[in-house]
Amino acid sequence: RPAWMSAKYPEVLRVQANRHRNLHGVRHNHCYTSPIYREKTQIINRKLAERYKDHPALLVWHVSNEYRGECHCELCQEAFREWLKVKYEGDLDKLNHAWWTGFWSHTYTDWSQIESPAPHGEHLVHGHNLDWKRFVTHQTIDFFKNEIAPLREITPDIPITTNFMGTYTGLDYWKFAPEVDVVSWDSYPQWHGEIPDWELGAKIGFVHDINRSLKGGKPFMLMESTPSMTNWQRVAKLKRPGMHLLSSIQAVAHGSDTVQYFQWRKSRGASEKFHGAVVDHCGHENTRVFRDVAEVGKTLEKLDEVVGTTVKPEVAVIYDWENRWAMEDAQGIRKERINYQLTCEQHYNTFWKQGIPVDVINMDCDFSSYKLLIAPMLYMVRPGVAERMEEFVAAGGTFVTTYWSGIVDENDLCFLGGFPGPLRKVTGIWSEEIDALYDCDVNFAVPVSNNALNLDKEYKAVELCDLIHEESAEVLATYKCDFYKGRPALTVNKFGNGKAYYIAFRSGIDFLSDFYMGLIKDLNISRVLEVELPEGVTAQKRSDGKNYFIFLLNFSNEEKTVNLPQDAVYTDMLRETRVEGNIVLPGYGIRILKR
Structure with missing residues (x-):
């Protein structure tokens, strides 16, 4: 949001829980309830839709970016009260019972007495806190619906998404997921750190599986990942050779149909100038990172059959x-x-x-x-x-x-x-x-x-x-x-x-x-491969109902051997060769098999 808007319309700036209104700046600093801010975002989105509605490269609308945060302004206070009135059918007695406000004699006798939790006010009534979090999710989704309205009107056949943030605790993605056409999320693991990469790989697999499950098993999108390092984690360690391909294909193995990056080119200034990018400050493609990105692209070109497939876990x-x-x-x-x-x-x-x-x-x-x-x-x-x-x-x-x-x-x-x-x-x-x-x-x-x-x-x-x-x-x-x-x-x-x-x-x-x-x-729960996998190696699968696509992923930096089931024959999708017997995975290596 430009500075002129904050100056002209101060109501678009967020108010913190302590009731202090923010100054202009930072990234997420807008009130989701503000009619003015909603009006301005709709104007922009309508113009975008009108301009690009027939463009052949328009595949998906990515709306906003990593929704987060909350506002405690008077507009939001009134919206919170109206939301509560609907939930409790206009009955304060129901609200008082649900929140157990009789404890400490905090009973409400008028809707106007209710405010959002505040550090210098009510914040120890747990039902109150819980409903506020529910309201924040509701209001964020309502703002999202306002943003996408012109897109739905002008480009009804173009899918819409917004990028989730893993297990971010500020929003209930189970409530948000029905409102997007495809789930997408941003994945930024800190590889090669304090825990073994295979332990972190399991944690990231857990979040990939959440995002696949949010739409009942439908493929999701890896909206953001970094080709190298981030600028906001405690230590910006580079991905070791092989890890970029491995971590990208892990997303596909768990149900993603895309691998995308933030960012294409490094910013010259401001807060993310040192965040990883496909094109570095040097401005050319003769870098290790660019070659790693190109390797992922060549790999994905061979996986067209996997797109749209899913898995049915037991x-x-x-x-x-x-x-x-x-x-x-x-x-x-x-x-x-x-x-x-x-x-x-x-x-x-x-x-x-x-x-x-x-x-x-x-x-x-x-x-x-x-x-x-x-x-x-x-x-x-x-x-x-x-x-x-x-x-x-x-x-x-x-x-x-x-x-x-x-x-x-x-x-x-x-x-x-x-x-x-x-x-x-x-x-x-x-x-x-x-x-x-x-x-x-x-x-x-x-x-x-x-x-x-x-x-x-x-x-x-x-x-x-x-x-x-x-x-x-x-x-x-x-x-x-x-x-x-x-x-x-x-x-x-x-x-x-x-x-x-x-x-x-x-x-x-x-x-x-x-x-x-x-x-x-x-x-008798089925494994992807009915064999013992070596430490650090996992196997994931996707299926189109006729063929199985099996992903062997080695999250160890050491070579590992996988003994395939006896008499089973597979096709290596990357090498286009017949595979049986044993497979040797180099450190951070992958193999993708079809059967």
Whole structure:
């Protein structure tokens, strides 16, 4: 936004939570509610649509850039109140009950008394905070709809997207995704850093799978990536040889139909002048980075058959924005290291390493197509979710949930009658209390003899230990130490034709790996390749219903050998050769097979 607009129309500038209006500057500094700002953006977009509507290069409209932030001006305050009136059907009593405002005698008697959360005002009513976050998502989407209106009118057949930012916590992308024609996102991993590249590769795979799942498995777009380094991360380490192709093709392997960059040419000045680009300040193509980009382009040229294909996983992990918002605002059990996203990633990790595709969904999605449904730390359970989980398990599905699940409803009000609330029936346990351990503390979970998953070693229990009672569930492991020694740490409950597992303790990857390997075997969950993959290598696939396209990705800097299934014959799509037996992957190497 130019400076003249800020000077002429100060209402377009954002107001912070402390009620101070911003000065002109920075990138995201506009009020989503401002009628003037909405009018001006529509004028620009209408002119763009009219000018380029018949241009042969117009394939997709990319609207705005990385929506983020919030505004607390009077326009937004009034919009928030109107949104609340609709949600609570004009009934303040319903709002007061949902927010539990009687606590500390903070009851509202008039809509005009309600404001957005403020550091110097109300910010400790959790239902209030939760609804504000929901409103911010709503208002951002409403602004987006205003922006795209002239595009829909003038170019109705051109798809529209806006670039999401992975697991950015400021917006609920499950609410945003239905409004775009194709999901796109910006991926900027910090490769070659403090954790092994294959561990980071699994984390990025998790986010790719979210973006594929946001539209029910449809291909997405990798809207932004860097050919080399960024300018805003703590250390701008260059991608090592091979990593640019590997990380680009990883997006394709998980469902992207594009690989795109920010930026084409480095800016000469301002904040992103040192951000990676296809063309460096030298101004020519004789650079290592340009050659890496050209290599990606040549690779993509050979993958036309992959475009439009997808995958149908047998496993789903629930990652839910509203659940995260409520949990991180809860003021309970731990002030630090609640680690919801990390926990979800750890439950995902084993499947990525084993080459097993996974959908990453929210709790409102359809569960019926999966063999295994995993809901780590499902603190919030919205209406109808528990009933659908019961139906899923009763029909033969396997459900896994953990400590700190089934605690609150959609308003962040605690369930009464015992935790895990509406999940108590399907899990067959009652959680009496939960022990939060100091970072230096450790307990252990000890498997019982002859347990169904063949777990046979002690596992560390750290940070959170749920003290549960088995009701209809069978105990698979117990705590070793402290006053709850001998109490259940892992249970399974037979429910209809399926099973529900409850993991009562926070563990490391070692337990989750052994636990899920047992379930993979028990449920006969299919791998992309029915072979053991070497450490650092994953296998992902896409299919058009007739052919399978298999991506072997080596996130190690060392050479790795993959033993292909016996008697299986593939076509190497890049080399156009027949492949069987063994494949040798160089460090950061890829192979793409068709069968």
